[in-house]
Amino acid sequence: MSVIEVSELRKSYGGRRAVDGVSFTVEEGEIFGVLGPNGAGKTTTVECVEGLRVPDSGRVRVTGLDPVADHARVAQVLGAQLQQTELQPKLTVREALEMYASFYPRPADWRPLAERLGLAARLTTRFARLSGGQKQRLFIALALVGAPRVVVLDELTTGLDPRARRDTWELIEDVRAGGVTVLLVTHFMEEAQRLCDRIAVVDQGRVAALDTPAGLIRRSAGATVISFTPSAPLDDDDLTGLPGLASIERKDGRITLSGTDDTVNSVITLLARHRVTAHQLRVVDATLDDAFLDLTKETTA
Numbered sequence: 001m002s003v004i005e006v007s008e009l010r011k012s013y014g015g016r017r018a019v020d021g022v023s024f025t026v027e028e029g030e031i032f033g034v035l036g037p038n039g040a041g042k043t044t045t046v047e048c049v050e051g052l053r054v055p056d057s058g059r060v061r062v063t064g065l066d067p068v069a070d071h072a073r074v075a076q077v078l079g080a081q082l083q084q085t086e087l088q089p090k091l092t093v094r095e096a097l098e099m100y101a102s103f104y105p106r107p108a109d110w111r112p113l114a115e116r117l118g119l120a121a122r123l124t125t126r127f128a129r130l131s132g133g134q135k136q137r138l139f140i141a142l143a144l145v146g147a148p149r150v151v152v153l154d155e156l157t158t159g160l161d162p163r164a165r166r167d168t169w170e171l172i173e174d175v176r177a178g179g180v181t182v183l184l185v186t187h188f189m190e191e192a193q194r195l196c197d198r199i200a201v202v203d204q205g206r207v208a209a210l211d212t213p214a215g216l217i218r219r220s221a222g223a224t225v226i227s228f229t230p231s232a233p234l235d236d237d238d239l240t241g242l243p244g245l246a247s248i249e250r251k252d253g254r255i256t257l258s259g260t261d262d263t264v265n266s267v268i269t270l271l272a273r274h275r276v277t278a279h280q281l282r283v284v285d286a287t288l289d290d291a292f293l294d295l296t297k298e299t300t301a
């Protein structure tokens with residue numbers, strides 16, 4: 001049985017479709033990413049998984065339970081990142097952690113969690129007095145303090161400085177190593193590429209692609225880009241026949257080709273055959289950024 005199952009999920013707000021037939025499953029111990037442009041329907045989708053929103057149609061199950069009908073049981077197995085407004089401003093960090101731990105039958109020890117998230121020196125600070133990044137780290141701690149089987153993280157590291165972001169990634173990897181399933185909404189490609197086993201790219205309320213990060217990158221039009229300044233002119237005819245070629249660009253004597261590994265190998269053979277030297281040769285693999293822009297062309301254009 002999948003830990004999370006979403007099938008043909010639809011949800012409208014006042015006649016406007018926010019989610020329009022989204023389906024995916026998340027397996028035990030997986031870090032599953034939901035990636036998409038602003039307004040794509042990501043938060044609506046994960047809020048349906050959390051039982052915070054009632055779908056118009058479709059099926060959602062978390063460990064086999066319906067998050068709306070079985071809300072209390074789902075709340076025992078699922079940890080979610082809070083929104084700013086959901087915590088009393090006067091609560092201290094310690095009180096918040098103790099209170100949230102008390103909601104669960106077998107909570108984690110909050111002290112090491114507070115330590116990992118850099119909150120140990122802030123235990124007596126009231127929520128209202130925390131910096132934006134400290135609030136964010138507290139929300140992550142509160143999502144994990146119940147030792148959930150599934151954790152839903154929406155904009156996990158938004159507002160965190162680079163070190164806190166890296167520490168948080170390591171924490172999430174550790175949490176997963178402990179068997180926890182993670183559903184992650186993110187805008188950060190580097191975060192998605194580093195953490196996620198699989199990613200659903202959501203665009204205009206639909207799943208535009210669902211694959212591993214490497215799989216998504218392979219789908220992007222020019223998965224590899226090679227650029228160089230040739231020591232002698234090269235004919236377009238020689239270049240256009242290269243296997244796997246997606247595009248050619250010439251600028252100021254420099255040639256930039258996008259294509260596949262085959263394209264790169266063939267360019268090198270071609271250069272050797274013509275005894276042409278490639279100055280400032282660069283080969284760059286496409287990133288998840290490129291794949292994302294390709295897959296969500298209409299909305300991000």
Ligand SMILES: Nc1ncnc2c1ncn2[C@@H]1O[C@H](COP(=O)(O)OP(=O)(O)OP(=O)(O)O)[C@@H](O)[C@H]1O
Pocket residue numbers: 013014017018036037038039040041042043044045
């Ligand atoms: N409570 C609401 N009432 C009306 N419309 C809403 C509501 N919540 C979301 N929407 C609309 O539904 C669409 C999807 O929103 P959602 O927040 O799910 O997208 P998202 O992918 O999470 O976006 P972002 O990346 O900007 O957070 C948007 O057009 C948004 O304006």
